[in-house]
Amino acid sequence: MTVTDERSGVRALLITNPAAGNRHAKAGDLERCEAILESAGFVLDRVETGAESPSADDLARRAVEHGHQACIVAGGDGTVALAAATLLNSPVVVGILPFGSVMNIAHGLGLPLEPIEAAKVIARRRVARADAAEVHGKIFFETAGIGLDAEMFGVTRHAERGDWRRALRRAWRWVTHESVRIAIDVDGREHRHRALQVLVMNSPYYGWSLQLLPQVTMTDGLLDVVVFPHMGHWSLMRSFITVWRGGTLPTHPVVYRGSRIRISSDRPVAVHADGAFAGGLPAEFTCRKGALAVFA
Numbered sequence: 001m002t003v004t005d006e007r008s009g010v011r012a013l014l015i016t017n018p019a020a021g022n023r024h025a026k027a028g029d030l031e032r033c034e035a036i037l038e039s040a041g042f043v044l045d046r047v048e049t050g051a052e053s054p055s056a057d058d059l060a061r062r063a064v065e066h067g068h069q070a071c072i073v074a075g076g077d078g079t080v081a082l083a084a085a086t087l088l089n090s091p092v093v094v095g096i097l098p099f100g101s102v103m104n105i106a107h108g109l110g111l112p113l114e115p116i117e118a119a120k121v122i123a124r125r126r127v128a129r130a131d132a133a134e135v136h137g138k139i140f141f142e143t144a145g146i147g148l149d150a151e152m153f154g155v156t157r158h159a160e161r162g163d164w165r166r167a168l169r170r171a172w173r174w175v176t177h178e179s180v181r182i183a184i185d186v187d188g189r190e191h192r193h194r195a196l197q198v199l200v201m202n203s204p205y206y207g208w209s210l211q212l213l214p215q216v217t218m219t220d221g222l223l224d225v226v227v228f229p230h231m232g233h234w235s236l237m238r239s240f241i242t243v244w245r246g247g248t249l250p251t252h253p254v255v256y257r258g259s260r261i262r263i264s265s266d267r268p269v270a271v272h273a274d275g276a277f278a279g280g281l282p283a284e285f286t287c288r289k290g291a292l293a294v295f296a
Contacts, residue, residue: 010070010125012037012095013063014046015056015083017075020099030074033097033119040123042070049079056082063092070295072122074115076100077142081274085139088132088291095122095295104142108203108218109296122295129290130218133202133273135283140273141218141292143206144285146198147180147269181266182281184225186258193254199226200261200285207275212249221289225261227254261285 014037016030034044045068047059054062056073060083063071071087072095073080084094084105096106097115109130112118133140179196199206201224204216216224228251242249264282271278 008041010042011068012042012044012070012072013059013066013068014044014072014074015049015059015079016046017049017056017073017079017099019049019051020075020079020101029115030097030099033074033115036116036119036123037072040125042072042123044072049075056080057086059083060086060092063087064090068092070095070122072097074099077102077105077274080105081139081141084141084292084294085132087293088139088288091293093127093293093295097122102209104203104205104209107205107209108142108216109294111296124295126295127293128219128296130292130294130296131202131221132288132291133200133223133285134288135200135271135273135285136279138273138276138278139288140202140278142201142203142274144200144271144273144278146182146200146263146271146281146283147196180269182227182269183264184227184256185262186225186256187260191254191256193227193229195227195229197228198263200224200263201226202287213255219290221287222257222259223261223285223287225256225258225263227256229254259287259289 014034037044049056049059056075056079060071064087070093071083073083074097077100079100080096087094096111097118098106098111098113099115103113106113106118111121133144135144179194181192181194182198184191184193199212201213201216203218204211204214206212213224213226262282262284269281271280271283
């Protein structure tokens with residue numbers, strides 16, 4: 001469907017993040033994107049995120065409050081995710097201009113990773129419905145990780161903040177992390193494993209743009225639970241490095257699909273959602289089917 005008749009204008013809030021990585025962008029791309037959108041009938045109200053505030057979710061709420069029909073986000077996955085989570089089940093359509101380093105959300109939706117081409121997609125005004133996922137009240141669009149990689153993301157986050165004491169503590173927990181007994185209930189059917197790592201995926205792209213399972217989609221109303229049983233630390237790392245280099249997983253994981261996933265373990269295990277700490281097990285993961293309207 002289209003957001004409005006092509007002859008009419010579209011009021012859009014354009015959120016920009018000046019701190020985004022700009023891996024896929026060139027100088028002047030933002031201005032060229034604005035020109036493309038304005039020539040297609042978008043009436044843009046441009047605003048910027050700040051180091052402390054306003055955040056992308058603050059600005060997305062403004063789009064709803066001020067009656068904008070669209071909210072276009074020029075930034076990375078973090079900026080896009082904050083705005084999109086705020087706009088779930090709202091009448092505001094999200095547009096993504098990829099100005100970040102990784103862009104797993106745009107990639108998972110099949111959008112171009114070059115800002116100019118992405119602007120042309122938005123200019124067509126075709127709207128799709130994308131899924132979101134939730135765990136412990138936290139929305140995520142890419143992947144929730146249980147176990148080993150939750151510790152690794154913890155190391156990264158603490159290191160980014162300069163908290164090396166906590167980073168080293170989490171690194172030690174990663175090195176000494178042992179496999180645990182995990183019970184996975186998928187829409188009422190229980191499965192049991194012993195594993196170091198479990199992923200709950202909404203998007204085919206994970207971490208640093210790793211495409212672990214090409215069959216995962218963001219529009220089917222289902223989450224994919226990926227279990228890596230009988231694999232140690234280094235075999236897991238080698239597998240992910242193989243995918244990062246363009247290969248496929250050398251060992252096929254166990255995969256389940258469902259809309260409501262409950263996971264518990266025989267001892268405490270950390271959970272992350274799109275790289276941010278999201279509590280621990282037991283946890284329930286739900287798919288919010290078609291909750292996000294997006295230009296695609």
